[in-house]
Amino acid sequence: MQIKQSFINFLVFLTLLCGCDEIKTTTVSVSDEFSDAGDGMMVASVENAGDNIQLIGELDLVDGLFSIYLENPSGDTIYTNYFDQNGFYEIDESFERELGDWIFYYTIVKSDGAIPSGSFDFDLVFKN
Numbered sequence: 001m002q003i004k005q006s007f008i009n010f011l012v013f014l015t016l017l018c019g020c021d022e023i024k025t026t027t028v029s030v031s032d033e034f035s036d037a038g039d040g041m042m043v044a045s046v047e048n049a050g051d052n053i054q055l056i057g058e059l060d061l062v063d064g065l066f067s068i069y070l071e072n073p074s075g076d077t078i079y080t081n082y083f084d085q086n087g088f089y090e091i092d093e094s095f096e097r098e099l100g101d102w103i104f105y106y107t108i109v110k111s112d113g114a115i116p117s118g119s120f121d122f123d124l125v126f127k128n
Contacts, residue, residue, distance in 0.1 A: 024128045030104065031121040037064070039107040044124040046073070046099050053102060057091040057122035059083060064116025065109045070124075073100025084111065097126065 028044040046053070055070055061083050068091075070079040078095055104124055108116045 026126055028124045033119040034108055035115060035117045037109050037116055041103055041105045044102045046102060046126055048128040050097060051127040052094045052097050054125040055091060055093045056125060059089040059120045060118050061086055062117040063114040064111050067107045069105040071103040073098045
């Protein structure tokens with residue numbers, strides 16, 4: 001009887017182990033130090049259903065103006081933020097998942113003749 005119960009427990013364990021899907025996290029990042037005006041973008045292609053999309057980032061702005069935009073696959077700008085004060089900023093936003101290409105844009109410009117400078121690090125994170 002003991003062997004039969006051990007065998008049943010083993011089968012249940014094996015079923016649970018093999019039946020669980022692995023959660024895959026994908027991160028698309030853009031990071032840089034800057035000392036000049038400019039712009040850039042990154043694209044995250046979401047092909048599977050899963051958790052919400054997260055925008056996580058840090059900005060250390062010394063001079064100038066910095067703006068960010070997040071566009072969903074429908075082409076709607078669903079997040080925008082504009083930084084014009086020197087300082088350290090953290091961003092942690094979550095958005096309803098939509099399949100397709102998510103586009104993150106950033107723009108750095110001069111402010112009153114100041115040369116823009118600072119650093120930034122932004123990630124688009126999604127779990128399949």
